[in-house]
Amino acid sequence: xxxxxxxxxxxxxxxxxxxxxxxxxxxxxxxxxxxxxxxxxxxxxxxxxxxxxxxxxxxxxxxxxxxxxxxxxxxxxxxxxxxxxxxxxxxxxxxxxxxxxxxxxxxxxxxxxxxxxxxxxxxxxxxxxxxxxxxxxxxxxxxxxxxxxxxxxxxxxxxxxxxxxxxxxxxxxxxxxxxxxxxxxxxxxxxxxxxxxxxxxxxxxxxxxxxxxxxxxxxxxxxxxxxxxxxxxxxxxxxxxxxxxxxxxxxxxxxxx
Amino acid sequence: xxxxxxxxxxxxxxxxxxxxxxxxxxxxxxxxxxxxxxxxxxxxxxxxxxxxxxxxxxxxxxxxxxxxxxxxxxxxxxxxxxxxxxxxxxxxxxxxxxxxxxxxxxxxxxxxxxxxxxxxxxxxxxxxxxxxxxxxxx
Numbered sequence: 001x002x003x004x005x006x007x008x009x010x011x012x013x014x015x016x017x018x019x020x021x022x023x024x025x026x027x028x029x030x031x032x033x034x035x036x037x038x039x040x041x042x043x044x045x046x047x048x049x050x051x052x053x054x055x056x057x058x059x060x061x062x063x064x065x066x067x068x069x070x071x072x073x074x075x076x077x078x079x080x081x082x083x084x085x086x087x088x089x090x091x092x093x094x095x096x097x098x099x100x101x102x103x104x105x106x107x108x109x110x111x112x113x114x115x116x117x118x119x120x121x122x123x124x125x126x127x128x129x130x131x132x133x134x135x136x137x138x139x140x141x142x143x144x145x146x147x148x149x150x151x152x153x154x155x156x157x158x159x160x161x162x163x164x165x166x167x168x169x170x171x172x173x174x175x176x177x178x179x180x181x182x183x184x185x186x187x188x189x190x191x192x193x194x195x196x197x198x199x200x201x202x203x204x205x206x207x208x209x210x211x212x213x214x215x216x217x218x219x220x221x222x223x224x225x226x227x228x229x230x231x232x233x234x235x236x237x238x239x240x241x242x243x244x245x246x247x248x249x250x251x252x253x254x255x256x257x
Numbered sequence: 258x259x260x261x262x263x264x265x266x267x268x269x270x271x272x273x274x275x276x277x278x279x280x281x282x283x284x285x286x287x288x289x290x291x292x293x294x295x296x297x298x299x300x301x302x303x304x305x306x307x308x309x310x311x312x313x314x315x316x317x318x319x320x321x322x323x324x325x326x327x328x329x330x331x332x333x334x335x336x337x338x339x340x341x342x343x344x345x346x347x348x349x350x351x352x353x354x355x356x357x358x359x360x361x362x363x364x365x366x367x368x369x370x371x372x373x374x375x376x377x378x379x380x381x382x383x384x385x386x387x388x389x390x391x392x393x394x395x
Binding site for chain 2: 170224
């Protein structure tokens with residue numbers, strides 16, 4: 001009985017401290033800037049359009065492909081166990097490479113080395129769907145980039161890019177997402193740019209899309225030249241933004257306007 | 258001696274010197290601006306872009322910004338010359354401003370190919386916007 005009371009008291013302290021942490025953390029997911037209708041669409045797996053992609057990703061997970069004739073599941077087993085927390089760590093350094101890669105590149109490394117199958121098209125629906133399926137296994141877990149000197153260098157490069165002005169309108173990411181987050185740009189609330197929900201289903205796209213695609217949208221808006229596909233700058237910005245969102249829960253797959 | 262006298266006289270007139278630094282008094286195009294054309298430029302979110310960040314007395318444009326001061330009363334707060342400078346290159350007043358330089362290309366990096374070496378607005382468009390803003394006196 002005493003032990004039970006102690007447990008209840010400890011749970012109370014834990015909940016209270018969690019509530020305080022959430023109340024004092026000034027960081028906000030873009031989810032909170034949406035109206036109740038879109039929040040409901042994201043929260044309801046039968047209404048969230050990204051879940052159709054997740055289903056396709058689950059099928060790909062189980063599909064034997066390549067000259068090795070293996071599926072993801074043949075090596076990794078139950079994704080709910082083996083993939084739990086994985087998406088919350090990426091971008092990360094991963095063998096056999098000696099440099100940070102994003103989740104999509106990691107999946108393609110498995111395709112080409114272990115399954116001996118052709119890589120899936122970067123940002124194509126198949127890779128986005130499989131990424132969404134893998135990311136779903138980390139839903140609710142805190143974003144937790146690993147401590148790694150090569151990743152740290154990339155995060156620093158991303159932080160520099162984030163603050164650098166560019167384009168005809170002479171804006172930086174920070175001009176809007178740090179200095180003016182919460183204010184209205186053409187009537188829409190500027191989010192703090194925490195990548196908690198990628199890949200996201202964006203209503204403007206009518207499609208599932210990556211953080212890179214979202215970054216390209218911003219560059220076009222700033223009238224800056226988008227970096228070419230696969231450029232290191234996108235990965236650096238992603239590494240920085242994930243570090244900046246460290247500890248925030250993943251709420252992927254997100255829905256955004 | 259004459260130079261010293263001139264300097265003394267100038268120092269007695271700080272207001273006029275400040276106004277010189279704080280404004281571009283003459284039309285960029287040599288022509289007067291047209292307020293009606295200026296209003297259309299301000300309202301257009303792909304030409305003037307103004308209402309992305311500012312709000313203004315243009316009720317038919319519902320989605321306006323609040324990153325920057327309202328344009329209401331702009332013609333009361335600033336002279337046409339001051340408005341012109343703020344449009345041309347607000348960095349001259351505040352290097353950290355978020356206001357894009359509408360008639361300067363110096364110091365910009367990684368500009369998209371289709372906007373390279375182009376200013377956001379033309380000289381006459383700047384004049385039209387100045388003429389419109391100068392009418393906002395409420």
